[in-house]
Amino acid sequence: MVQRSFALALVAVAVLAAPTAASAATGASSASAASAASGSRNFSFRGMNLKLPSGWKAHRDGDRIVVVTGTCANPEPFAPNCQSFWVFGPKAFTNLPVGGGSLTYTGKWQFHPFSGVVPCPFNAKTSWYPGEKPSSTGLRQVGRGHKALYTAWPNRCVTNNGARQTMRFTQREWFLPASKILIVDVWNTPELSGVLKRATWS
Template sequence: MRKRSLSLAVGLAAAAAVLATPAAASAAPGSPMTAVSSDLSASKAEVFSFRGMNLKLPAGWKAHRDGDRVVVVTGKCKKPEPFAANCRSFWVFGPRAITKVPVGGGSITYTGESQFHPFSGVVSCPFDAKTSWYPGEKASSTGLRQVGPGHKAKYTAWPNQCVTESGGRRTTSFTQQEWFLPASKILVVDVWNTPGLSGVLKRATWS
């Protein structure tokens, strides 16, 4: 009887382990979105505030502020600056960074009608410093997106290409996403298709 009870206990333990395996697998961060969701509820998440907009950043995201420009690093980054190559991040700009932008020998103020690309010369591609950034001129998607209660941003997606400096051969393509809040004068720009960013913006609070 004792041997039979021991065998039954071992069998039940093995069955419990088998049943627990799928649950453990489903809890693991199998996708970037899952990782972001779990990080948001973690105590390590920090709140980034900019011109009254408060974003709860997942653990591992770090905001680097330089006046009216902020780079929120989300992964590997060699140089946390806007438009710097090889830096997984998104950027947040205030009014001083999007007005009187020096382009083509003059200056313009960002309105969302054209892609935010405040350079007259060649800029390195975000993913490869050896290639050049060729910005698109026609938006692929537009609309309104919620950025916290009572605030909607003008959302625009712009297609871009990375091309070789000699010969202009295209190496890859990517999309620059922009969320523009004209009343608050805040512009959020993302070229890395950052997982979870749209959700972080949607859950913003305002003060």
């Protein structure tokens, strides 16, 4: 169903870090206590530090990260019925096999795991059909001094025989080429843009 000549495997690196232990300073202790009380978690990856809202949980599988934001039976990238977004490092978008050659992600093409049929994110009984042209592009702030190439791609879910479209959705991508980070969201996660905008860097 997916008629793409490119393929993108999934691999990323991340560290889910607990809030930094409080120092002897009272101010540091207060900040740590406030973080614990709010239930937020600190997520660090290749120098990018995100404060995840309460209820979000990062799952690491080798070099790929799935940040679950709601109901999810199987926390895997591109797994159906898993409310989440994904964070990938350079191994996910460089030197990938494509028709006997290789492809490096640049944002020109939508990030997709392979050229075969992929289940729709919202219904495993239908197929995911990526769009050919982005609906929106530009730069988006990801913390102070860092801007990502942002691309929104229109997608469709269709019956497996291709006879009927069941729904439309948008795949959002934030790509930081210097930091070698790619963030992908197909669930239109409401708080994600704000979380990325408030990122800190170390």
